[in-house]
Amino acid sequence: MSKQEERPEVLQGTLDLMVLRTLETMGPQHGLGLSKRIEQISGEMLSLNQGTLYPALLRLEQKGWIASEWGVSDNNRKAKFYRLTARGRRQMAAEELNWARTVAVMNRFLRAEGEN
Numbered sequence: 152m153s154k155q156e157e158r159p160e161v162l163q164g165t166l167d168l169m170v171l172r173t174l175e176t177m178g179p180q181h182g183l184g185l186s187k188r189i190e191q192i193s194g195e196m197l198s199l200n201q202g203t204l205y206p207a208l209l210r211l212e213q214k215g216w217i218a219s220e221w222g223v224s225d226n227n228r229k230a231k232f233y234r235l236t237a238r239g240r241r242q243m244a245a246e247e248l249n250w251a252r253t254v255a256v257m258n259r260f261l262r263a264e265g266e267n
Contacts, residue, residue, distance in 0.1 A: 166199075166207050168250065171216060171243040174235040181222075181230035182208060208233055216242050 173188050174180060180188065185208075186199045211217045216239030224230040235243070 165250075166203070167211060167216075168243065168246040170204075170207060170211060170233075171235060171239055171246065174217060174233060175240065175243060179222075179232045179234040181224055181232050183224075183230075185233065211239070214242075215239070 169189050169192075170185060173185055173192070177184075177188060182201070182204055186204050190198055208217065208219075212219055212233070215236060217233045218236050219231050219233045221229060222232045
């Protein structure tokens, strides 16, 4: 099985948190930079295509969680750079809390299954 075949799909609801957290950590990024960083942090387990990432960025911008402006990338090309907003920071904190709760619940189920 190739590495590409082993990659799981991004779980619904996780992409927003990954984008917000990446922008918090790295500061303003263009779409390709975000995609590469998410792929890197996931240990190459996740791969984001444009059809997944850019609609998410548009949705996050419409919610006011990120803002964008045009700039020039490292390779001297025009690119849209995204940054985290104050509203996005608050949302990220809420998302992190929700994920911590979800993980705790799933861990309980996994431990309970093993006890039978």
